[in-house]
Amino acid sequence: MLKKFPPKYSSMPAGKVKIVVFGSYNAGKSTFIQAIDPESRHVEAHAENGDTTVALDFGRTSVHNLQVYLFGTPGQERFEFVRQIISRGMDAAILMVDCSIGIDEFTRNIHLALSDQGIPMAMMLNKCDLSEACPAMARRELPGPLLFEISAQDPESARAALSRFVDSIAGDL
Ligand SMILES: Nc1nc2c(ncn2[C@@H]2O[C@H](COP(=O)(O)OP(=O)(O)O)[C@@H](O)[C@H]2O)c(=O)[nH]1
Numbered sequence: 001m002l003k004k005f006p007p008k009y010s011s012m013p014a015g016k017v018k019i020v021v022f023g024s025y026n027a028g029k030s031t032f033i034q035a036i037d038p039e040s041r042h043v044e045a046h047a048e049n050g051d052t053t054v055a056l057d058f059g060r061t062s063v064h065n066l067q068v069y070l071f072g073t074p075g076q077e078r079f080e081f082v083r084q085i086i087s088r089g090m091d092a093a094i095l096m097v098d099c100s101i102g103i104d105e106f107t108r109n110i111h112l113a114l115s116d117q118g119i120p121m122a123m124m125l126n127k128c129d130l131s132e133a134c135p136a137m138a139r140r141e142l143p144g145p146l147l148f149e150i151s152a153q154d155p156e157s158a159r160a161a162l163s164r165f166v167d168s169i170a171g172d173l
C-alpha cells in the first residue's frame with residue numbers, strides 16, 4: 001500500500017516551483033520532461049545483472065516569470081521510498097497517465113494519495129496521438145479539475161499543458 005506523502009512544505013525560494021512527475025513505468029514521464037527541457041537529465045541505476053533498477057529525470061524550464069523544476073520519479077511500486085524522498089518540499093504534482101491502456105492500480109493509488117494530501121495536481125492524459133487512446137475513460141476513472149490531453153512526443157502539447165497548469169497554481173505559490 002502506498003504510504004502518505006510527507007506534509008506539504010515548499011522548500012523552494014520565491015519564484016521557483018518544484019513539480020514532481022508521477023506515473024507508472026512506460027506512461028511517458030521521461031518523454032514529457034525531455035519535451036519540456038531538451039537538456040534534461042535522465043539517470044538510470046542498473047543492477048549487476050544489467051536490469052534497470054531505478055530511473056530518475058530532472059528538467060528545468062520557465063513559465064512566465066517562474067522557474068519550474070521538474071523531477072521524474074520511478075514508476076515501480078518497490079521504489080516508494082525514492083518517491084518519498086523526491087517528493088519532499090514539492091509545490092505541485094503531475095500524474096502521467098497512458099490513456100491508450102486501462103488505468104492500473106499503481107496510478108489509482110498515486111491519484112488517491114495526492115488527492116488526500118491536497119497537493120495541486122495535474123493529470124496528463126498521455127499518448128492521445130494513438131488511435132486506441134481513450135481519454136474519456138481516464139477522465140471517468142480519475143476525476144479532478146485539471147486534466148490535459150497530450151502527446152508527450154509533441155513538445156508543443158507538453159509545453160502548453162504545463163504552462164496552463166502552472167498558471168492555474170501560480171496564485172497559491
Ligand atoms: N505514441 C506515443 N508514445 C509515447 C508518448 N509518450 C511516450 N511514448 C512512448 O512510450 C514509451 C515510454 O515512455 P517513457 O517516457 O520512457 O515512459 P516513463 O517510463 O514513464 O518514463 C516510450 O517508448 C515512448 O517513446 C506519446 O505521447 N505517444
Ligand SMILES: [Mg+2]
Pocket residue numbers: 029030031055072
Ligand atoms: Mg522514465
